[in-house]
Amino acid sequence: MVGPYRDLFSAPGTRGFVIAGFVGRMPMSMLGIGIVLLISALTGSYATAGAISATVAIAYAVAAPLSGRLVDRFGQARVLMPLVLLHGAALIVLMLCTALGAPMWALFVSAVVVGGAATSLGSMVRARWSHILGRSAKLHTAFSFESVADEVIFVAGPALVTGLTTLVNLYAGLILALVSTVVGTVAFSLQRGTEPPVRPAHAQSGSPITIPGVALLSCVFLAMGAVFGSVDLITVAFAEDHGAKAASGLLLGSFAGGSMVSGLWYGSRHWRISLRRRFTRGIAVFAVGLTPILLIGDIKVMAIALFFAGLAISPTIITGYALIERLVPGHLLTEGMSWVSTAVGFGVAIGAWAAGRLTDAFGASNAYAFSFVCALLAVAIGLGGSPLLRTPEAGHAEATSPAT
Template identity: 80%
Template sequence: MPGAKGFVIAGFVGRMPMSMLGIGIVLLISALTGSYATAGAISATVSVAYAIAAPLSGRLVDRFGQARVLIPFVLTHGAALASMMLFAEYDAPQWTLFASGVVVGGTATSLGSMVRARWSHLLGRSAMLHTAFSFESVADEMIFVAGPALVTGLATMVNPYAGLILTLVCTVAGTVAFSLQRGTEPPVRPVTEHGGSPIMIPGVALLSCVFLAMGAVFGSIDLITVAFAEEHGAKAASGLLLASFAGGSMISGLWFGSRAWKISLGRRFTRGLIIFAVGMAPILLVSGLWSMALVAFVSGFAISPIIITGYALVERLVPGHLLTEGMSWISTAVGLGVAIGAWAGGRMTDAFGPSNAYVFSYGCALLALAVGVGGGTLLRTPETGPSEAPSTC
């Protein structure tokens, strides 16, 4: 589509930090304090602030447009992240790290939602929208393959601050470049079109609860895996282990997105949750780095289909004039879940060791399954349009 290449590339760079910020903070703070609980608490503070602010920034975008909101937000975000690193460098009181973390998270934006909103504006509900959303999910997984390994390598082999410095540069440069591409920006809707929040829609509320539990899986896995690799004398390998999760998800996203599906979105979503829970089970029995990498790769297969169908369900359930905010609720649920997971994962790791702490991650995967399957009737949508054309799949 005309103009798509520009916002896709800029959006990719701008959201690279979504896989780098949390683990970069954990690596820096744990190196300075020796405590994964403290590192997890600060990372959780960032995630909670983001979770609270993301729907608000999404509503501002729907009302005023992407560029007018994203640029001041990202500049403030960059300044706050730089301040956090300076506070850490000069051994400032610990409360300053938490305070700067609140600003870092509060001014972070869901750039993935903004990209998907542009695709929805360009493509409507044509068959290509399924492909576009699938492509963006694969791009997300590419980010989660490269990001953790990159930030871990920089933090452990160059300097504890190097990973967060790269995170800052990618965030600011990518978001500003994305915002300046006004030709593909969704139009601003009149204020009178705004009604209640999308979270009041039962299906969106259910999806948010599922992604809250999924976020707890992601947040705890990030922190526990760093400790697991360190326990085995290879802390630098933690990024590669996390990349294995994303690698499996990336491959499944390519396969899933290339097909037109006969079964409904809701059934695709619940089946993905079942596969995810089953695939996560072996993580409780793993004791070595290589076996962990294999289990992580296999358990990642269900992640992309869940994310792809989750965003597609929001696009069907939410009125067009609230689309950005609706998608931001998915991001805010994941962000809040990541915060809970990082905090709980840190506490569990310090108390019981990393291998036993994975029990929490698996419990959250089972919770996501229970909520998604139990409330599956709320995810029924009109299955119309070429994207739902029958196939042999």
């Protein structure tokens, strides 16, 4: 499986931006759970913790396409540098407000700035790969590699932030997230040799979200984001209910671990089946994989179930980004990819808020039903609107490819 990935790094500068991008987006798996652990420990309410985490996610979701459009217009470095410094400052303010017992509104205001100034660094990395590789066969492998990198982050991040928060200090996990995002993003921005050139926008070019296929993908990822946001919070509560709150990071790492393994396998294969069919089958398998978690009451068994539930995540996300790359004009590519982040961000916000309420009201095990319903919604949207996902290259492929 590793063979196809070796050739990706033959181009000059690729290793540098990949490493910096990896470090810079480490907090995407740490920020939400770090906030939930901190706020729930201080207030005793998962609803409050979920609401603040949801505020960060909503602000990020609203701002991501705007920052993506600015990047397309002015370049990555000129936009990323001021935003990451503002994000870091706002996160410091959020932690200080929490430590000093500031009014609740101050926490929500700082959470808005934290999310609004966060950048979709994963989209920037993928835009660099697209610039370097064009539409060669290697682009599928590059997107797969980045999805695997995301899952490595989601394996290590929750366990790391949970361990630091529960065993070292309540603020230690968020401090690590702060350092990672600032250092990684600054290092990424300074690497100008691989930065995509600014392409002149067409006079009548609108937002990528007006493209039907992009809108459909955004709706699917909104529902999937709700699964991610709810599973994150419910799993913390599930572990606490079983007297092992520190194990919540390992449980979430198991969820991401399944996705990481499947992403490595998926990226190493050369697929003849169309992107559209791969995407719809991926979300269907995703929903099926979530079914067992509704019936489990043991932490060890839950870890195994979450691993298998995560197997469909990477292939679905990889294919979603590939579809965006085919559907969106080149001068709007960063903004187009940012809509995936926006959709997932809104979904995470909805999932975190709803899961907090449901967990407080009905208990963690019962709250997992919400995650499952959101997965079914993603399947319904994806299958119902799949004709909108046909790409220019898809017609011939769908007519000749075997149903495998």
